[in-house]
Amino acid sequence: MSRNNAPTFKFRSELVFNDIVTFCENAVLLKDFAPKEIAILFYHIEPSDIKIIYEMSNPVCECGSKLHKHDLINWNMDKKYPIFKYRYICPKCKKTIITPLEPIVKKGCNYTEDIRVMTMNLYSKEHISYANATKFLNEAYNLNLSRQSTYNFNDKESEKYISKKEEKIQEKLNEKNIESTGFPGHDESFLTINGKKYAFLAMIDSNNQSIINDQIIPENEYRDFLETFIIYSQKDLSPYKDPNTLNPRHPLLLIDLKKNTLIGDELKEYPIIAKKANMNFHPCGFHIIMNQRKPVWKTQKRLEQKKQRNQNRINKNKEKIHEYYEKYKGQSPNFKNKDSRRKQKDKVIKMEKENRTLQKENSKIQKEIDQYENYNERISEIFNQETFKNAKLRYNILKNQIKHLPDEIAKFITKLGKDLDNTLSHIENENIPKTNNWLEIFFKIVFPKKYRKRFKTTQGVKRFLRNGKIKWYENIVLKTEIIPDKNDAWSKLSQKYGKNKLMTKT
């Protein structure tokens, strides 16, 4: 081969590769910043008697002397790849050091960081059994992990991983000035931990959906705890979250967040608590409408059933009448069957009369059902008005007819009148939502039903919920995925060599 054919330029990757890899007799040497995938590549393509060895890119001792290669340490990377590391010795202070491979792997570990991160990542998105997670990892990475290792990775590392994400989220919230606007919605959902019932309380800002506070508490204590939870959640609790504040003041002495209106369902405690917290209370329109509809639906169902029973009777009569006329079709009455035929004829006349009455009754029932429907719509309309004046007008029309309204409707109209201003406060204040729907969505995203009976420990639920809340911020509040800064071998490599140029002339 002629040297004249040598290329006049080199690919950037060729330069990088020359930096990373040194080929010598019976060994391929890799610099300590070479990603593990490069080691795996050589493991697959080199004969088995060729050793793949990591060496230090800057072999200098703490004391400043240049280190000497001393011997080889066998490192079973991911308990699968026989990779070696050089052990160095300082000629001056006689200290020894094995090629450190951060960020590929933590000191003293077999399994590399990417495997650990993948495990935590998996659990940050889905709660699956450790057996299944282990299967998944083993198949994806062609490994031989034990369930215990998978458990350990998640258990020991996820705290750091989740905290990093939470810190990032806090940064973004500060950047975008997302804080309590004073219109929190509150609701609770229920779960079991190891068979014991708990309530999961949550408070979400109705305008920007940020999580103001949340807590798990035994189910039988939560109603008594509501007041404390709601009032303390309106305080700036950040000193409690800051590890640098050693003795934060009693929560009641902390400053208040912005507060204006509490939104909640029909728990009787809410208006009382709101008053104590110096807030208005806005009951969720959806719950109000549902509570209005339920008794009406029950009545409507009863009427439908009555109507159906009448209809069945009518059909049965019709059948018998038809039978009679079929039987004597074309026959004139004769002496022999005169009596029984007259008897039957009398019955038919009676049935025809009954049917007319039942038909009449059924149209009346249908009218009643339709009337209930009409009232339902008129009640919904009150809530859907664009101005409070119009809503009140529509309310008053119903109220003026109260003596003529069906019981269920009259009862509701009277009850609504007791707190009309608060109930309709969403109409002219765009900060107040018509319903507490965000809380429903919150529980759906952060704690889906299928998980609510799955947990054995409080610690497990709490970690799961932290991941759920991260999801909430990613999908709903910030609308961007939160990725903690990476410090893996590949990002270090691209930092070192950049990505802006493809080729370099030589």
Ligand SMILES: [Zn+2]
């Ligand atoms: Zn030294």
